[in-house]
Amino acid sequence: MINNIFKFSVxxxxxxxxxxxxxxxxxxxxxxxxxxxxxxxxxxxxxLSQVPSNAQTLNVKSIADEGTTDLGNLLNANLGSVSVSNxxxxxxxxxxxxxxxxxxxxxGAPVGLSVYFDGIRMNQPFGSIVNWDQIPINAISGxxxxxxxxxxxxxxxLGGALVVNTKNGKDNAGTSLSVIxxxxxxxxxxxxxxxxxxxxxTDYFISANIDNQDGYRNYSSSSVQQYFGKVRWHSSVDSLxxxxxxxxxxxxxxxxxxMDMMSDPKSAxxxxxxxxxxxxxxxxxxxxxxxxxxxxxxxxxxxxxxATSQNSNAALDDGCYDSNNNVTTKCANAAPNGTAVNNVTxxxxxxxxxxxxxxxxxxxxxxxxTQQKSVGGGLQWSNFDQLMNFKNSFTLGGSFDYSQSTxxxxxxxARLINYQAVLIPQQAYGFxxxxxxxxxxxPLSFSASNVLSGVNLNANQTSVSTYFTNNIELTDKFNVTAxxxxxxxxxxQAGQNNQYLNDDGxxxxxxxxxGVNYYNPSYLGAYKYSNSGSGYGSAITPPAGYIAGPQTSxxxxxxxxxxxxxxxxxxxxxxKSIGFFGGYSEAMRAPxxxxxxxxxPNHPCTLPTGFNGDPPLKAVVARTFELGARGNLSxxxxxxxxxxxxxxxxxxxxxxxxxxxxxxxxxxxxxxRGFELGISDTFDKLFLxxxxxxxxxxxxxSFTTSTGGNVVSGNHIPGxxxxxxxxxxxxxxxxxxxxxxxxxxxxxxxxHGNEDNSNxxxxxxxYGLVNLDIHYKVTxxxxxxxxxxxxxxxQYSTYGLSGMTSVYTLTTQNFLTPAPPRSIWVGAxxxxxxx
Numbered sequence: 001m002i003n004n005i006f007k008f009s010v011x012x013x014x015x016x017x018x019x020x021x022x023x024x025x026x027x028x029x030x031x032x033x034x035x036x037x038x039x040x041x042x043x044x045x046x047x048l049s050q051v052p053s054n055a056q057t058l059n060v061k062s063i064a065d066e067g068t069t070d071l072g073n074l075l076n077a078n079l080g081s082v083s084v085s086n087x088x089x090x091x092x093x094x095x096x097x098x099x100x101x102x103x104x105x106x107x108g109a110p111v112g113l114s115v116y117f118d119g120i121r122m123n124q125p126f127g128s129i130v131n132w133d134q135i136p137i138n139a140i141s142g143x144x145x146x147x148x149x150x151x152x153x154x155x156x157x158l159g160g161a162l163v164v165n166t167k168n169g170k171d172n173a174g175t176s177l178s179v180i181x182x183x184x185x186x187x188x189x190x191x192x193x194x195x196x197x198x199x200x201x202t203d204y205f206i207s208a209n210i211d212n213q214d215g216y217r218n219y220s221s222s223s224v225q226q227y228f229g230k231v232r233w234h235s236s237v238d239s240l241x242x243x244x245x246x247x248x249x250x251x252x253x254x255x256x257x258x259m260d261m262m263s264d265p266k267s268a269x270x271x272x273x274x275x276x277x278x279x280x281x282x283x284x285x286x287x288x289x290x291x292x293x294x295x296x297x298x299x300x301x302x303x304x305x306x307a308t309s310q311n312s313n314a315a316l317d318d319g320c321y322d323s324n325n326n327v328t329t330k331c332a333n334a335a336p337n338g339t340a341v342n343n344v345t346x347x348x349x350x351x352x353x354x355x356x357x358x359x360x361x362x363x364x365x366x367x368x369x370t371q372q373k374s375v376g377g378g379l380q381w382s383n384f385d386q387l388m389n390f391k392n393s394f395t396l397g398g399s400f401d402y403s404q405s406t407x408x409x410x411x412x413x414a415r416l417i418n419y420q421a422v423l424i425p426q427q428a429y430g431f432x433x434x435x436x437x438x439x440x441x442x443p444l445s446f447s448a449s450n451v452l453s454g455v456n457l458n459a460n461q462t463s464v465s466t467y468f469t470n471n472i473e474l475t476d477k478f479n480v481t482a483x484x485x486x487x488x489x490x491x492x493q494a495g496q497n498n499q500y501l502n503d504d505g506x507x508x509x510x511x512x513x514x515g516v517n518y519y520n521p522s523y524l525g526a527y528k529y530s531n532s533g534s535g536y537g538s539a540i541t542p543p544a545g546y547i548a549g550p551q552t553s554x555x556x557x558x559x560x561x562x563x564x565x566x567x568x569x570x571x572x573x574x575x576k577s578i579g580f581f582g583g584y585s586e587a588m589r590a591p592x593x594x595x596x597x598x599x600x601p602n603h604p605c606t607l608p609t610g611f612n613g614d615p616p617l618k619a620v621v622a623r624t625f626e627l628g629a630r631g632n633l634s635x636x637x638x639x640x641x642x643x644x645x646x647x648x649x650x651x652x653x654x655x656x657x658x659x660x661x662x663x664x665x666x667x668x669x670x671x672x673r674g675f676e677l678g679i680s681d682t683f684d685k686l687f688l689x690x691x692x693x694x695x696x697x698x699x700x701x702s703f704t705t706s707t708g709g710n711v712v713s714g715n716h717i718p719g720x721x722x723x724x725x726x727x728x729x730x731x732x733x734x735x736x737x738x739x740x741x742x743x744x745x746x747x748x749x750x751x752h753g754n755e756d757n758s759n760x761x762x763x764x765x766x767y768g769l770v771n772l773d774i775h776y777k778v779t780x781x782x783x784x785x786x787x788x789x790x791x792x793x794x795q796y797s798t799y800g801l802s803g804m805t806s807v808y809t810l811t812t813q814n815f816l817t818p819a820p821p822r823s824i825w826v827g828a829x830x831x832x833x834x835x
Contacts, residue, residue, distance in 0.1 A: 050471060050479045052569030052583035053150075054628045054642035054676065056080065058143040069211060069222075070132035071143070071164070072096045076744070077771070079145055080691025081676045083724050083746050087799040087817050088253025088273065089217040092133040092224065095799075099147060099644065100672035100697035100720050101159030103130050107594055110653050112158035112622075118166045118243050120283055120301050123156050125403035125461045126372055127594040133249040134279045134305070138190045139207045139228035141167040149587035149622040149646060151485040151565035152467055154399075157587045158622035159646055159672065166243065168232055169194035169203030174834025180827035182787075184820075185214030188827075195833075205230045216820045217254055219271040224249040237289040245281040250274065256799065256815035258806040265795065265818035268419050270312040270363065279305040293385045300377035307370045312414070312421035314363040314807040362504060363416045363807075364452060365423055368409035376401030376463075391473040398466040405593060407457040407495075413450040413505045416807070426450040428505055429526035429540070438527055438536060448523055452503065457495030457555050459593040464488045477574060481583075483567040489590040491559045493597070499551040508543055511551060518549040555597050561590035561619040578631035585624050591617040595652055595664040618650040618666050637681035645673040647700070653717070655705050655755065668701020670717060687730040694723050699755070707803070709756035716750050716757055719799070721766070723747040736777040744769040746798075751814060754802035762802030762814060767794060783829045793822040 056079050068074045072094030076084045084094040087106065095104040101112030103123075111128040114121065122130045144163040146153070153161040172194040180188040192207035209226040230243040254268035261267055285299035380397025387394075414421040430444030438444045467485035474480060500520055502509035507523040510516070519542065527536045542548070569583025595617055628642030651670040655663055673696050680689035697717040704710055716722075727743035747766040754762035772788040801815040 050473070050481070050571045050573075052481060052571055052581040053147050053626060054581075054630070054640055054644075055147060056145040058145075059141070068137065069213075069224075070094065070137060071135055071140075071162070072132055074137075075143070075145065075162075077742055078726070078728075080678050080726055081147075081674075081693035081695070081724065082145070083721055083798075085719060085749075085798040086819065087256060089215065089220045089817055090222060090251050090253035091213070091820075092222055092249070092251050093253060094132065095719075096162070097720060098145065098162075099159050099646070099674065099693075100695040100717070101646075102719070103156075103162065105129055105131050105133075110651070111156050111592075112160075112589070114153045114156040114161045115164070116153075116161065117164045117281075118245075118283055119285060119299055120281055120303060121154075121374075121401070124305065124372055125374060126370060126405040126407065126459065126592065128156055128589075128592050131277050131279070131305075131307075133222075133224050133226075133251060133277055134245075134247045135164060136207060136209060136226035136228040136245055136247065138192055138209050139166050139205075139226075139245070141165050141172065147624075147642075147644065148583070148626055149565075149567075149585045149624040150483075151487075151567050151585060151587050152469060152483055153587075154465055154485070154487055155463070155489065156589050158589055158620060158648060159624075166228065166230060167192070167194065167205050167207070168230055168241075169205040170196050170232070172205055173203075174831060176829060176831040176834070178827060178829040180825055182825035183823035184216045185212075186825060187212050200233070201235060202231060202233045204232075215252065216823070217266050217818065218268045219252055219254055219273075220268075221252045222249070224251075238287070240286040241284070243281075243283045246279070248278045250276045256801055256817045258804070258809070258811070258815050259813045260806065260809060260811060262816060262818065265821075269815075270314045270416060271420055272365075273311050275307055275309040277305065277307050279303065293383060295382045295384075296379070297382070298377065298379040301375070303372075303374045305370075305372045309366075309368050309370075311366040311368070312363065312416075313366060313411075314416050314421065363414045363421045364503075365412045365414040365421045366409060367412070368407065368455075371406045372403060374401060374403040378465075387472060393471045394468070395470075396468045398464070400465075401461075401463045403461045405457075405459040405461070407455065407459075407593075409455040411452045411454070413452055413501070424450060426501075426505060429507065429523050429528055430536075431526050435525055435539065444527070448526065449500065450505070452501045452505070453497065453499045455495065455497045455555075457493060457593070457597065459491060459493035461492075461593075462490045478572050479570065481567075481569045481571075483585075484564060486562070486564045487588055488562040489560070491557075491561075491590065491593060491596070493555060493557055493593050495555040495597075497553045497555060499553075500549065507540065508546060509551070516551075517543070517546040518551045519543050519546040520550065521548045557596060559591070559596065561588065563588045563619065563621070576632075578629065580627075580629045582627040583625075587622045587624075589620040589622070589652075591619065591652060591664075598663055617652060617664065620651055621649040623647050623649075634681070637679070639677075639679040641675070641677050643673075643675040645671070647671050653755075665703070667699060667703050667711070670698065671700050672697045672720075685732040687728075689726075689728045691726045692724070695720065696722060705755055707753075709754075709758060711756045715755065718750040718752045718754055718802075721746045721749045738775045740773040740775075742769075742771040742773075744771070749800075751800035751802035753804065759802050762800075764797050764800035764816065767796035767798075767819075769794065769796075781830055781832050783831075785827050785829070787823075787825045787827075789823045789825075790819075790821060795819075795821070 058078060069091040072084045075082045075096060081099050083097045085097060086094050093105045095102050098113055103111060103113035103115055107127050107129060111123065114123055115130045116122065117135050142165040146161045146163065148160060150157055150161060173196060175193040178190040188211040190209050194205040196203040206229045211224045213222045215221045225248045228245045230241060232239065232241040252274040254271050254273055257267065257269055281303050283299060283301040287295060287297040289295050376399065378397060378399030380395055382395045384393050386392055412423050413426060414423050425446055426448040429448050430438060430446055432438050432442050432444060434442065436442055465485055465487050469481065469483040471479060471481045501507060507520045509518055523540055524542060525539050527539055565586040565588055567583065567585035571579060571581045573579040624644060624646040626642060626644040630640040632638050648670045650666045652664055653667045655665055674694045676693040678691040697720040699711050699715045699717060700713050702712045725745040730738060730740045732738050745768045749764045750757055751762045751764055770791040772791055775783060775785045777783050796819050797816040798819055799817040803812055804815045805812050
């Protein structure tokens, strides 16, 4: 459910902090910190020690010093139970993995985390993806990572929620200018300024971030612009804030590489693969104290985003594959030089304009556009009166959200030349002006289209939520929290997928499921080249028994999902040095438009390039149990631990069919269970912290993949590393000089496409990274910093595919996306008029 109003995102979200990190770093107060704050949750009066979960909170004072590109990299460098995977090589397109659940910027991954920015839900309605480039990085004041299936955060909160809080002019007064540059041609600039108008009880904050990079792989450049502004007015009982954000980016990436190409990790499998994003966000939120015990808060927002993408696809068969993607006997002269039928280079054919593919591989190029608009808001009432003489906090609220999505896409016939998919005209068919046999005096003209297929889809989503939460202190050491939400989602969509040609550009084809044969009548009367005779065949006539195309699949549907989701938890704090917590929670995720339109294993989609009219999907229901403890060993130390178990009913997974195709499917029950440990301490000038997370993510139901793999209970879910460790050390050499290092370790993961775990080599190997940073205060206004990532230049990957076939060698092998090599960045920050 979208946006359960701005403060309630914080109210329910900031449930507990797991450790006190950098708390003693007074010499460098601008550095990023992870902090345990002994105050109350905004708007509720509930102490953090009274909310039952093992949440993690980052307080970000200066994103510029981190040198990070997006939220995913920031979380990966600092928080336990968090890892990232990247299938494109673009730093702004990470998938965040938390406790075995993902939040991704690319279609094709099951989404199990909800993300909020300044109270606005960032999971887009079309596919629930999150575009990290649309979150202004230097407008962030803090990030709350909240575990469990908390019903108060609505849709997608199967395994947790990420709540991003923004800066304001009062708490972030002053002006700061930063520059950064170095490896991969990176050139970045950040600016922010905050100020207070005490006379009018207002404060203001603005920020800008510009980041340009060439990328560490060929054709993987990034250009990102992010702007944010906020104005607040407040009195003793009222507050009102208006925030606006605008982002514009162009992100280029490329695909995973087959193992026989990994000797050159910079190379591109195919290109171009790019997406251009533009978004606008406006959010108005306010609060009012009715009296000392009752408060009302609410917000309204508007979000608009436009995305255009171009994707190369070299998985078309070129006449070499049957319907089961098996190489047939007619491919003796297969890729990389095409088949004998399709590789036409004769002088007569070239003279007639029939030269086809020459020495390149048949492929396609896909242009798509997605436009989304969302409007919504919410209202809640909180009461802090006693209940039966017990301290009590009660909140009741609701939200409403409406979104419109429009998706259009065309797939064009192309050929692969030097790894680039190049559009070609439809030159297999030629027309003469009089319909007679072509000749020198009766030349051909080529007017046929090269569009293989087209998709047009419109979707409207309406979401309504009502919720409550109540926290009661039964003693000064023991409290109980009960919550619940009723979520209703209606998804209406209309559209169709039209097939105009077959994947080789031929004007006839067969529906592999129904067996119906189609032909495109636009080609009647055209002459097609023949490998025999005079070099051309007779004019095309309607094939016997074929239906005049195009083949059309309806994408229309009307789906409703609704459910009441409860939660119950407790906290027991014997004293200030230790506390215990536990709870049970439920949440629901409704299928998205993209999932409903790509759910047939017999018609896998080339995301984001093609949909089919498919069977309906069931809503996913998550049930989570969690137990844990946290405490302080001394004034400077903190520790935490938690065990959890999340079971998903009707889980939706993306099942890979080839390196570029797949489908969404309900796979029954899945489970993610694990534990996490964290500890930190400060010793004079030295700070140390360590965090370990373990998750066992498995299927609990049996199903068969499109490639015939038999998944059984106990098979591990691909793309999830079972173990992760984060270590951090900071040493203050002098009050002006700080040295830091970060150790990141992740275990191996099963590669996508190996859902049945039948290929023991179908894995992505584990890896270890060491990152260094140095910060030097030149004056009170000027600071210099240097960053070294992947110090030892390890070659590793965070994303992989199993059992895929290279179009260049026709060899079945693993595909991996190379991760960044060693990078070195340096920068400077100039600040003035600050607190």
